[in-house]
Amino acid sequence: MESALVPKTEGTYDAETGLLVPQAAIWMVFITIFMDTLAATISTPALPYYARSFHISNAAIGYLYASWSFTSAFCAPVLGKLSDQVGRRKVLIASLVGAGIANLGQACAGNYYELLAWRAFSGVWAAVGNSAQVYLSDVCSPAVLPDYMSKLSAVPSLAMTFGPGLGGGLSKFGLSIPVLVDGLLSLAAAGLCYIYLPESPSWVADRENPKTATVEASSSSSADVPPSVKVLAFSAVFQGIAFGTAVSMTAITLDAKLGFDSLHVGFTFVLAALATLATSIWGTSRVQQRAGLKNTAVLGSLFGGAFSLLMAVVPGVWTTVTFLCLSRVGVSLRGGSSGTILTKFTNPSNRGSVFAMQQFALNIGRLLGPVIAGHLAVQDPITLPWLFSAVCSLISALILLAVQMPDLPEPQQSVSKMVRGFTDLKGAADSLELEYGSAEDCKALGEYVGGLLTKRRYRWVSRREAIYSMLDKLLPELSSGACDHVQDLERLMKHVEQMQKDFQNVQSRDC
Incomplete structure (x- = not known):
C-alpha cells in the first residue's frame, strides 16, 4: 500500500x-x-x-x-x-x-x-x-x-x-x-x-533548497496588494456577516416559526444542501457564461438576501423551506464566483497574501453575524435576524458592484478537463507542428492497429477500403492550437465514451 x-x-x-x-x-x-x-x-x-x-x-x-x-x-x-x-x-x-x-x-x-x-x-x-x-x-x-x-x-x-x-x-x-x-x-x-x-x-x-525559499518569501512579502482587493475584502466582511447569520439563526427561526425540532431542522438542511450542490454542479458556470463573473456574484448576494428574508416573513412550512433552498442557491452563486474574481487581481508573487486577507475579512464577518443576529433574535427570532442578513447581503453586493475588474484579455476557451495522456500539451507551443513517425514507428502502429482490428472482428483485410473510410470518419482533424487541440480531444473522447456505452447496452440486451 x-x-x-x-x-x-x-x-x-x-x-x-x-x-x-x-x-x-x-x-x-x-x-x-x-x-x-x-x-x-x-x-x-x-x-x-x-x-x-x-x-x-x-x-x-x-x-x-x-x-x-x-x-x-x-x-x-x-x-x-x-x-x-x-x-x-x-x-x-x-x-x-x-x-x-x-x-x-x-x-x-x-x-x-x-x-x-x-x-x-x-x-x-x-x-x-x-x-x-x-x-x-x-x-x-x-x-x-x-x-x-x-x-x-x-x-x-x-x-x-x-x-x-x-x-x-x-x-x-x-x-x-x-x-x-x-x-x-x-x-x-x-x-x-x-x-x-x-x-x-x-x-x-x-x-x-533554503535559498529558493528565502527568495520566494521575500518577493512574496514585498508584493503589493491591489487597492481593489481591499474593497473586495470590505465586501467579504458583509458577505461573512450574512453567512454567519444564516448558519447560526436557521435552526432558531425554524423552531420559533414552525416548531421544528432538531430532526426536522436536519432534514431541512439536507434540502438546502441539495440546492447548493445542484447549483454548484449545473448552475454557477452557466450563469457566469451568460451574466459575467462579477454580475453572477452580485446577483447571488441579492438573490440570497431576498429569499432569506422571504423565508422568514412568508407563512407556511413548504414555502419557508422552498425560500430557504432558493436563498442557498444565491449563496452558492456568490461563493462559486468570489474566488475566481479574486484570482484576477493576483499573481504568483502576491496570491497568498491576497487570499489570506480575503479569508480574514470573511471570518470577521462570520464573527460579527452570529453575535448581532443573536441579540436581534432575543426580541424577534423570526424576522429581525433575516432582515439584518438581507441588508448585509445588499451592502456586500453594492460594494462588489463598485469594484472595477482588471482589463485582462479573456482566454479564448478554457479547458475544463484534461484528457488522460495529453496533460503536457497545456505547456506546449501555441501552434502544434505535425508529427511524422519513422518507418519503425509506422510499422509498430500498423501492427497494433491490425491486431486490434483482428481481435475486435473487423474485416480489415477483405474490406480494407471500407475500413479506411471508417477510420477517416472516426478520426476528425484536430485544431493546431494546443488549448483547442486538447478541447477537440475531450469532445472526441466524450463521443467515444458514449459510443462504448451504446454498444454495451446493445450487447447486454442481446444477451
Missing part, C-alpha cells in the same frame, strides 16, 4: 494525471474534506438545542457560533504560515486532531461556559479546508489544477446532503451525540491522512 503512495520527484508531473503524487493521494484529500464537513454538519442542527439544555438565551447561542469564528479568524493565517514551515501534511493532521479533541470536549461539557471554551478551541484548528487547497496547489500541474479545485469545492456540498439528516437522527439518542460523532469522525480522518497521505513534494523540495 505504501509503495502506491510514494510521491514523484518535484517538478516531474505524471504524463497522464498531471500530478506530483499518486491519484490516490488526491482522493485521500477529497475523503478528508468530505469527512470533516460531514462531521461538522452532523452537529450543526443539534448544537443550538444542545446549548439550550444549559438554559441559555438566543444571544448566548450567537456567542457560541461567534467564538468559533473569532478564534478561526486569527488562527487560520497562523496555521497557514506554519504549513510553510513544518509541512502541509502535518498541519492538516494537526487540524483534524485538534478539531476532534475540541468536539469531544464539547460533547462532554458540564455547563455552557465549558461548551463555549471548547467551541472556541475548535475554531483554532479551522484550517482543514485551506490546507487541502494549499496541498492541491502544490501537487497539481497548472493544467489540471482548476479541475481538481472545482471538484474539491463540490465535496462539502455533497457532505452537507448527508450530515444534517444524520445529525437530526442521532440527536434522538441525545443532544450531545451528534457533537460526539463529529469529534470521532475528525479523529478518524486524521488517522487516514497519517497512513495514506504523503507530504507535498513541492514543499519538501523547497525545504531542501
Whole structure:
C-alpha cells in the first residue's frame, strides 16, 4: 500500500494525471474534506438545542457560533504560515486532531461556559479546508489544477446532503451525540491522512533548497496588494456577516416559526444542501457564461438576501423551506464566483497574501453575524435576524458592484478537463507542428492497429477500403492550437465514451 503512495520527484508531473503524487493521494484529500464537513454538519442542527439544555438565551447561542469564528479568524493565517514551515501534511493532521479533541470536549461539557471554551478551541484548528487547497496547489500541474479545485469545492456540498439528516437522527439518542460523532469522525480522518497521505513534494523540495525559499518569501512579502482587493475584502466582511447569520439563526427561526425540532431542522438542511450542490454542479458556470463573473456574484448576494428574508416573513412550512433552498442557491452563486474574481487581481508573487486577507475579512464577518443576529433574535427570532442578513447581503453586493475588474484579455476557451495522456500539451507551443513517425514507428502502429482490428472482428483485410473510410470518419482533424487541440480531444473522447456505452447496452440486451 505504501509503495502506491510514494510521491514523484518535484517538478516531474505524471504524463497522464498531471500530478506530483499518486491519484490516490488526491482522493485521500477529497475523503478528508468530505469527512470533516460531514462531521461538522452532523452537529450543526443539534448544537443550538444542545446549548439550550444549559438554559441559555438566543444571544448566548450567537456567542457560541461567534467564538468559533473569532478564534478561526486569527488562527487560520497562523496555521497557514506554519504549513510553510513544518509541512502541509502535518498541519492538516494537526487540524483534524485538534478539531476532534475540541468536539469531544464539547460533547462532554458540564455547563455552557465549558461548551463555549471548547467551541472556541475548535475554531483554532479551522484550517482543514485551506490546507487541502494549499496541498492541491502544490501537487497539481497548472493544467489540471482548476479541475481538481472545482471538484474539491463540490465535496462539502455533497457532505452537507448527508450530515444534517444524520445529525437530526442521532440527536434522538441525545443532544450531545451528534457533537460526539463529529469529534470521532475528525479523529478518524486524521488517522487516514497519517497512513495514506504523503507530504507535498513541492514543499519538501523547497525545504531542501533554503535559498529558493528565502527568495520566494521575500518577493512574496514585498508584493503589493491591489487597492481593489481591499474593497473586495470590505465586501467579504458583509458577505461573512450574512453567512454567519444564516448558519447560526436557521435552526432558531425554524423552531420559533414552525416548531421544528432538531430532526426536522436536519432534514431541512439536507434540502438546502441539495440546492447548493445542484447549483454548484449545473448552475454557477452557466450563469457566469451568460451574466459575467462579477454580475453572477452580485446577483447571488441579492438573490440570497431576498429569499432569506422571504423565508422568514412568508407563512407556511413548504414555502419557508422552498425560500430557504432558493436563498442557498444565491449563496452558492456568490461563493462559486468570489474566488475566481479574486484570482484576477493576483499573481504568483502576491496570491497568498491576497487570499489570506480575503479569508480574514470573511471570518470577521462570520464573527460579527452570529453575535448581532443573536441579540436581534432575543426580541424577534423570526424576522429581525433575516432582515439584518438581507441588508448585509445588499451592502456586500453594492460594494462588489463598485469594484472595477482588471482589463485582462479573456482566454479564448478554457479547458475544463484534461484528457488522460495529453496533460503536457497545456505547456506546449501555441501552434502544434505535425508529427511524422519513422518507418519503425509506422510499422509498430500498423501492427497494433491490425491486431486490434483482428481481435475486435473487423474485416480489415477483405474490406480494407471500407475500413479506411471508417477510420477517416472516426478520426476528425484536430485544431493546431494546443488549448483547442486538447478541447477537440475531450469532445472526441466524450463521443467515444458514449459510443462504448451504446454498444454495451446493445450487447447486454442481446444477451
